[in-house]
Structures are given as C-alpha cells and as structure tokens.
Amino acid sequence: MLLHAILATDKPSLAERLDNILVCLNVGVEGCASVDEIRAHAARESTDLIFVGRDLLAGNLDDVVRSFRSLPESPDVVTLVDQENPSERAHFLVAGCLAVLYTGLSEDDLRSVCEAIVARRRRSLAARLGSVFTNEQPKLSDFVSLSLPMRSFMEVARRVAASNTTLLILGETGVGKEWLARSIHQEGPRRSGPFLPVNCAAITESLLESELFGHEEGAFTGASRSRRGCFELAHLGTLFLDEVGEMPTHLQGRLLRVLQDRTVRPVGGEKSRPIDVRVIAATNSDIRKKVAEKSFREDLYYRLSVVTLAMPALRERREDVPELIDIYVDYFRSQFSNRATGIAPGAMEAMLAYEWPGNVRELINVIERTMLVSSHDLIELIDLPEEIRICGRCEAASDLQPNQSVPLEFPQEWLAKPLSAILVGVERAYLVNVLKMAAGRMGIAAEMAGIDPRVLYDKMRRFGLRKEDFKGNAHDAGCDQQPVSPHSQNQNC
Secondary structure (H helix, E strand, O other), X not given: OOEEEEEEOOOHHHHHHHHHHHHHOOEEEEEOXXXXXXXXXXXXXXXXXXXXXXXXXXXXXXXXXXXXXXXXXXXXXXXXXXXXXXXXXXXXXXXXXXXXXXXXXXXXXXXXXXXXXXXXXXXXXXXXXXXXXXXXXXXXXXXXXXXXXXXXXXXXXXXXXXXXXXXEEEOOOOOOHHHHHHHHHHOOOOOOOOEEEEEOOOOOHHHHHHHHHOEOXXXXXXXXXXXXXXXXXXXXXXXXXXXXXXXOHHHHHHHHHHHHHOXXXXXOOOOOEEOOOEEEEEEXXXXXXXXXXXOOOHHHHHHHOOEEEEOOOHHHOHHHHHHHHHHHHHHHHHHHOOOOOEEOHXXXXXXXXXXXXXXXXXXXXHHHHHHHHOOOOEEOHHHOOHHHHHHHHHHHHHHHOOOOOOOOXXXXXXXXXXXXXXXXXXXXXXXXXXXXXXXXXXXXXXXXXXXXXXXXXXXXXXXXXXXXXXXXXXXXXXXXXXXXXXXXXXXXX
C-alpha cells in the first residue's frame, strides 16, 4: 500500500533526514508545523503515520495523542525525542503512541526503525482490507488437474506466478478466476503485499473512477475529504480487476496510462503518485470481439494480455469431475456432519453427463445442497437437482436401442422405466432416424422433423449427436461411436 505520513518537527536537519528515508520506503510525506495543522491536514487527506516532535506536544499528552488516533484511518503516532528517558517513553506508549523514536540514532539505525514502523502499518492495513488469509491460504495446488487441458493450463500458471507480469485470465463464470488470481499472488514475489479485488461490473460508472484512482477533497459533490484509490491501496501487492471487459470506455484510457507510466493521479488532483502494483485482469466476455467492435481499447487489451490464461470450462475437463466431487463431499461432510460418504454410480453418471454451465462454482453448490438434503449413505440420483437428474435418465434411456425404429407395439419392459425416460428415448431414437435419412444435412432434417434448425441443433447437443456421424456411412451414427476427447463438449445425454 502507498502510505501517507505527516512530519512535524521544528528541526530542519531532522526533517530532511526522515523525509529522505520515508520517500525511499514509498511513503508520501507532508510537512506540518503544529498540532492544529496536523489535525486539519489529516481530516482532509488520507494519513497513515504521524511523526511529531516532542516540543510540539504541549498540553495534556493523552488528549493530543487520542485526538490523533481518532482521526480517519486511525494514523499511528511516532514521537520524536532528543533524549532517551525511560519514564517519558513509557508515558508516551501508554498514551497510545506506536513508538518513541530517538533522533540521535545513526543513519542506518534510524532507517531500520522507520522500515519496521512502515512495515507494521502496511501489515495492519492489509489485514484490515481482508487481503491476509488467516484461515485458508489459496494455492495453485487447489486446482484439480487430472485432465490434459487443465494440466497444460496449470503448467503455464505455475510458470507465470513467480513473475511480476501483467496477466489476463479468460474463462466462463464459475471457473475460479479470482481464486486463481489469489493463488498466483500468494505464490508470487508479492505475497507479503495486499491482494485487492475490484469487480468493474459491480460498481456504478460514476464511482468506479474514484474507486480505482482515488479523489481529492472537493473533486465532486460529496467529496468532503481525499480518498485513496485501489491502485494506491494495492501498492507493493496485486490489484485484481474482475470483469475488466465491462469497464467504461472513458476509464480504459486512464487505466492504460496507469499501466504505462506506473503512476496514478487522483480525480481532481494535480500531482501523479508513483505506484508499484501487479495487475491481474479477468473477464468472462469475448474480449477480442469487444476489441473488434471498438467497445474495448485495442492498446489496453495488448497491455493487459502480456500473458493470457484461458481457464478451461468444466465440461472440457470431465476427467476432473469425480475428483472434485470427492473433495467437496469430504469438505461438506465435515461441515454438516453428514453421513453421506460418497456418490452412487447413477448419480455420478448424471453429473458426468451434465453440461455444468456454472462450472466449478455450480458443482460446489450442488454438492453442498445434496449433502444437506440427502439421507442416504451415498448421494443418490434422486438427491440431485432436476436438471442433473434428466441427464441420468438420458443415460438410462440409451438402453432402448436408439438406432432401431420405434416399435409399433408397446413393449412391456417400458413399464419398469419412468415416463420421462421413455419419452427421452423415443425422441432421441426419432432424431437419430431423421438424421440418418437426411444424411446429416441439418436443414433437411429440421424440415422433416418440423422444427427450427436451431432447435434441432440444441436437441442434438443434448443427446450427444453430431451431424458428421450421419454423413457417408450413416449406420455408424450414435453416441456410442463418438471418439472421446478431453476437449469434446458433447454429452452422453
């Protein structure tokens, strides 16, 4: 975090020494000449540290220090003394001062003490921002990578984690973009600094500029005092810009300037402040399409995408689903004291066949729900949400020999199956035969079925049918003959 300090002393040589040290520690310094001036400045401007000479602390010491500590941001107070006095030191500390700094220290010792004071303040603010994980430290090993797409992806993620390179993470909603960003920060060189997430789509356009870049007093109506933006708060750490594709166009230019110059100028401010921040951006939108449509700046896109990480959707790495299920069943079992120790084969087949439009986040929610409602030793198909149970019925319906014509007489064995499974099997068998007759030509097949081609495509996707399987050697069509690929998005239902 980029800190701000007030330095109040009537000794010019001491002021110069401390100013040089603090500036080298990435601390902005403002000079004040009295206690009243300190209070007035800290009431207007963000202040983290107050270095004040003993000679300026007149009157009731306890009241003066308490008034400093009650200012916005609760700045830490450091008293500067010319002589060591253990009794007076104890009095200052009891009054609420963070430290009593003897100004007769050597240059190296004075620098070491200031470094410790600044580091303590940064840790305190990082904890206040919620960027220090006390219970659970995210790590790259949290990501299950049994499938080839995920193993390849994580191999790249591990390589870039050790750098300070700007990253752009692409992926659908729920794949874990923010958790990946937190993991990269935690395993990178900035782990001791703050991690600050900002959702660019969740903050109104009028507030986002101030949220990112900060503002000065009087910059707009209601700006009664200055405020640091997220770039300053994330100084020496990582700023995560989630949904960056939704950022308003006029702010994209300001963001580009910050990334290029590594300085930030608050709204209404005249001076730019140097910052040292690693930026990780993420979006679930088609950012290249936005660039082509001129709704996202091309130069900003190239500045953000120094390294691009495209997280695979869960449907593209189905081999990871069983492992993810086991992990979260164990986790929620400890949370809920649930007796379910695993998942039944029928339920597992349904979950493997499901599309998972919400990706890993949806899978976690489903496991949490089923662990709450299930009364079985294993999670059964009936415990799953309806949209997932349908995929399980599709799997069961595949036993109806879809490559054969629908029988004219009602088979008695159908009575042992639910009506929904029968209807699904009949619909699938009908589409298989129509596609065979049309030799995979979608327009002709849709006309024969009396439905829109888009509807036909959606049904084929749900049943795992591909038009390529019906061209040429049509009798080989069907789900069972499809090649299995870790990149395939086809379902078995």
